[in-house]
Amino acid sequence: MTDLVLVRHGETVWHAENRYAGTSDVELTPRGHEQADRLAGWAAGAGLTAVWASTLSRARITAEAAAARAGLPVGTDARLRELNFGEGEGLTAAEMTARFPEARAAFEADPVAHPLPGGEDPHLAAERFVAALHGIAAAHPAGRVLVVAHTTAIRLALCRLIGVPLGRYRRLFPRLDNCALTELRLTGPDPAQVAILQYNSPIGAVR
Secondary structure: OEEEEEEEOOOEOOOOOOOOOOOOOOOEOHHHHHHHHHHHHHHHOOOOOEEEEOOOHHHHHHHHHHHHHHOOOEEEOHHHOOOOOHHHOOOOHHHHHHHOHHHHHHHHHOOOOOOOOOOOOHHHHHHHHHHHHHHHHHHOOOOEEEEEEOHHHHHHHHHHHHOOOHHHHHHHOOOOOEOOEEEEEEOOOOHHHEEEEEEEEOOOOOO
């Protein structure tokens, strides 16, 4: 049995305009660094046995602060990176509508059935992310592990882990705040062996 605490990285410079970062390497804002510091304060007393992060710098830097306070190294895994949004990378929703209106409308109707032009298949993204989580759990049995990653990838993985259609990810998990805590307990590879202990919990309101 392994508990995985999934966390979205701190706020980035594209956050205010809601630009799609995807696999673009975007810097944290000063507020993002403050969020990482609060996460680090939580990590100091959370009983963590390991810290893992996406290879994208916004996740890795967020994780490094927590790992330092917990006295642990940071492991990185490229499979934890965000979904690639193809031609939507760096754009706002309005800019996408102006550039490729039909594709944007199809994406809004069903982002899993209709990824953005040139974007990653969400089914494949969910598979790689879940494979990374199971690998981390196998490496840290009976532990509590912090995993710092990204909002869309985490929500897709949650759907895959509990056995619901990926196309429901925005309705089931409508938001994931920066540096909030989502904790899973894995006892095996099947949906029946996964429990969601907490979802999008603000630091300070949880253990």
